[in-house]
Amino acid sequence: MPAAxxxxxxxxxxxxxxxxxxxxxxxxxxxxxxxxxxxxxxxxKLIEESVVLPEHTLDLDGYSRYHAMRGDGVxxxxxxxxxxxxxxxxxxxxxxxxxxPFPCPIDGGEVRLVxxxxxxxxxxxxxxxxxxxxxxxxxxxxYLPSEERFLxxxxxxxx
Numbered sequence: 276m277p278a279a280x281x282x283x284x285x286x287x288x289x290x291x292x293x294x295x296x297x298x299x300x301x302x303x304x305x306x307x308x309x310x311x312x313x314x315x316x317x318x319x320k321l322i323e324e325s326v327v328l329p330e331h332t333l334d335l336d337g338y339s340r341y342h343a344m345r346g347d348g349v350x351x352x353x354x355x356x357x358x359x360x361x362x363x364x365x366x367x368x369x370x371x372x373x374x375x376p377f378p379c380p381i382d383g384g385e386v387r388l389v390x391x392x393x394x395x396x397x398x399x400x401x402x403x404x405x406x407x408x409x410x411x412x413x414x415x416x417x418y419l420p421s422e423e424r425f426l427x428x429x430x431x432x433x434x
Contacts, residue, residue, distance in 0.1 A: 318342075318350060319340075321420075326425065327425075328414065328428065329414070329428065331411055332414060335354070335392075336392040337356065337391055338355060338356060338392075339354070339357055339391050339392075339404075341355070341389070341395050341404060342397070343399055343400040343402060345400050348421055350417070351416070352414075352415075352417070352418070353403040353405065353414070353415060355404050357404075362386055365379075369386065377398060377402035378404070408432065410432070412431065413430070414428065414431070415427060
């Protein structure tokens with residue numbers, strides 16, 4: 276009986292290893308990253324082409340636009356108007372901390388803020404720029420890709 280078990284084990288091992296060899300090769304990290312970037316670009320394009328902005332806002336190109344995926348699959352976005360000195364203020368604050376949270380530079384690069392009319396993807400909704408106070412200087416957007424619908428598109432507040 277032990278010889279029979281050993282033979283079955285050998286046959287299963289050969290079958291499994293041959294299946295693994297015949298399958299698709301594992302994608303390289305660069306391929307996975309490129310695929311993720313392409314999916315993000317498609318998603319951002321879909322969102323930005325279909326969003327209906329509230330009254331009293333600029334055109335979409337008047338905002339610096341940031342997107343991130345929430346754990347529940349909702350894309351959270353912050354469309355904001357940066358004040359003229361904002362980039363330098365952020366750069367100064369980043370020099371005072373040891374980590375590199377978004378939008379701080381990575382490996383000595385530039386601050387990862389975008390100009391009006393441009394889009395960036397943050398790794399977490401917690402990294403999205405926020406504004407104090409209200410008005411439409413910042414728009415808050417939530418989009419559910421699985422249902423292809425907006426959950427929220429509103430100005431930052433009434434005050």
